[in-house]
Amino acid sequence: MTKSVQSLTYQERVYRFLYILLFFFLFLMGRLFYIQILRGENYRRVSEANRTTLFFEQAPRGIILDRNGKVLADNQPTFVVLWMPIELKREVLATTVEKLSGLLRLKEGDLASRLRPAVQRASLTRVIDRVPRDLAFSLLEHRPDLPGISVVTEMQRDYPQGSLASHLLGYLGKVTPEELENRLEEPETGELHGEQFLGKMGLEKVYDSLLRGRPGGMRIEVDALGRPLKILDHQKPVAGYFLKTTIHSEIQKVAEDALSRTGMPGALLAMDPRNGEILAFVSSPEFDPNLFLRRGDEESGGLSSLLSSEEQPLFNRAVQGQYAPGSIFKIVVAAAALEGKKIAPEQNFYCPGYFWLGGPGGKKFTCWKKEGHGSLNLHDAIVHSCNVYFYNLGLRTGPDVMETMARRFALGSSTGLEFPGEKKGSIPGRTMFKTGKRRWFDGDTLNMAIGQGTILFTPLQAIQMVNLVATRGKLFRPHLLREIRNPAGDLVQSESPEPLEDLSLSQETWDFLTQSLTDVVERGTGQSCKIAGIHVAGKTGTVQNPHGKDHAWFVAFAPSENPTISVSVIVEHGVKGSLSAAPIARDIFLAALSPTQ
């Protein structure tokens, strides 16, 4: 018989070994706790995502209305072709693709490449969006020969007015991989889906998260190979919020027609100076945002010509175009001179049609009127837009005072419109040459005094400048949105005027400016904007353009006693403000203030 073991040391060894092993188990228990309790929520979500695939259904985007409730963007039922490749054999697939390509008038190769991922993953796929009605019906007729194909309707974005207010509305596009990565989940709109359309420009982009709604669809259970097993539930899509804009669609229409009649690119803004509401927002040429939503070969031609056009229709000139202001800057120069007490309004200067500047950088500076204006005071110099008077005035006032006043007129900085990509323009000054080799010369002062050279405005800044004159120093943030309503129609949010910093000038200066600008239209350079029965105050501008014909500016407000609307127009290559820009403003005032109404 073997010796019996009573030795304690053996038992100690046994237990010591046991404790080591139990320690491992406790460690695993802790790991289990971490995985299942602490991180369980997370893994539950991963496993849910594993087992389900969403057959996605677009939510109707929120409707965009003008200030009177007229529809600018809504949704139309469209036909969508779906394909569910369940237990499809190779031969069946080939004949289906062949038939389908014939019916859809698509190339077989294109269609096959569109269907390939669906075949590989055996998942439900959208074959084509926005199928024309006749095509949809012929597909339905042939359905017995097309296994797996189904046609459903879905509400999709539509712009009933075509290109009207296209730069305001913007356009939609398929979500890009980067967007998918960066904005995976948002509380309001749910998870972003690869089939989803997002706003890429304009209001569609700015208020995308409001407009988008919450997409719905069928949750389908799939196995590890992605094969659909059963439908779990169906989630109704939730429509996006309604946006009521400040736009007045009649004024908008008039403005677009008038601008397009010139045949030149340009921009126009109309605002209510009393509260900052934008009534018209035009950048010409316009584009049809519906083009971005269509698929198929026959329409994409329109889109590609849009994208390749030399006039750059997608460029939003109203907030991104930067132009030298020309003579419309004289409003600021006059205000600077008067407020700085550099001149009395009665002071006369003689205009022979040119101005000789001596000293370094000196040369002959001309007036637009070659024969000269003769002797005239400040009021008449504004009315007739005399450059020589303003050369003298500029030299007396000096660049620093002019620059300060321009900045007080909210120029050279963004206006605070909710649009992305707004340009800031530029106001030159002596500081800009401090570091470089070049100095500020008197010639620069002269150029600045008549709004030429390195000074730049956007049309939106120009209208804010004239709004200040109209309201005598009260400025509001320009905005495009009046109300946000939920799909049921309840008010969610309404915008109220948001005052910006006031510009306080003396009453005499305001009076003088209003009177002078009114006389510009009554008997000066802006006569082509004259309207019987209404006093319009305005200022023309012409921008020297080394690359072609001069650009034409006109800024105005009316009625000048109690302004309710202001306008700024720029027509590229419009030659002269008085010729091309001012008549457009007249159309706007007629439409807005029509004496018959």
Added chain:
Amino acid sequence: MTERLKPHFFLTSLRERDSLVQKIVRHFDWILFLDVLALCIIGVVMIYSASLRLKSHELIVSKQSVALLVGIAFLFLLAILNYQVFEIYPRPILMFSILLLLSVLFLGSTYRGTRAWFALGPFSFQPSEVSKLLVILVVAGWCSQKEEEMEYLKSVFVPFCIVLAHILLILLQPDFGSTLVYFPVLIAILYVAGTPSIYLLTILFYAVVSLGFLLLHTGFSLRPPLLETGSIYSFFYKGMKFGKEFFWIHVSAGSLILFLWWFLKGLRYRVSWVSFLFVFLILSVSWTSSSYLTQAMKGYQRKRLMVFIQPELDPMGAGYHVIQSVVALGSGQMTGKGLFSGTQGRLGFLPEQHTDFIFSVLGEELGYVGSSMVLIFYMVLIWRAFAIAAGSRDRFGMLTAVGIGTMFAFYAILNLAMVMGFAPVAGLPLPFLSYGGSSLVISLAAVGILLSIHSRRFTY
């Protein structure tokens, strides 16, 4: 006295009047038995759940049930049989074990590239599972008879050779995963038997160095820039194959050790040259065996190792299994998704869901409550095994119980670590839970031996 020297084969004590059944009931370790029975039943239920989506669902469940019945029969048989019988005949047991492993190499049927099974009609039988238990018995028997001589090299060398022979035979199948269990079992038995720690450290050193080189080799192959010709890494990398680099590494390691010996001698430290030779031999042997392993490893095994080192390497391939397993476990949360309604397993996201990854299915369907309960069952099992070892009446029983307990613990810990994403996918089953007849029968038989040791703890 003479009567005592001869062990009873069965419980046929004449001194006590109790019947066999009474005796078994009185000294039976009910905790261990019920614990194991609970694990087995949970196992069958979970295999039922995990195989629901498979075509061979019914076959799998019925085969496992048959194995369970056979296993329980073995359990009772071995519980009644006096375990000391295995001590008397170590040689036939060893011969039988070696013969089994040899014959499967020639007569066995091949499945997934591994020749490890004997086909018996609808059932198949894996000899390496039997060998594990037999090796425990043989090694425990050897060590129990060398009580006073455990410090001799020979006492350690013989068990080491027995284990090495088995490992080699199993590697020839080739089945890498099954060989792993031998090291911890050997170390546990030797440790408890009182082997000086220097020997244990040597074995540990050998195992760590050879596995470490294996991992290092895999790690190198993941970073090709390191392996540009001429770099020291590429030299070592090439040295993993039998070639001139292999030879030079040995020469340089040998001369380094020789230099160290000479240096210490110069400092008048008296260290025997034998220990230096010993260090060199261990290094050489472990280097050689890891070189052998790197070449014997199959593509998928190499990939698993790589993925273990760098899981993001292959999130949809081999790394996918581990990720999906952790997702399955975690998604069970506190109370689970309900029996038979786990999605990860049912929809095929888990690989090997009824064998190696059965615990993931369990964790998904029964949650933390269920999975920690199973963990506690395993802890009870290990505790009982070691308590039986400590309370055993002889050295053989103690060492056998320690070996069996270590075997269970090793399998459970490695499998659980694997499904929790802590260890490479080594293909080790979870005892009592994973599908696999041979494993279940042998595990139950091992429990039978434990019960036998326990019920004879007072018999003198």
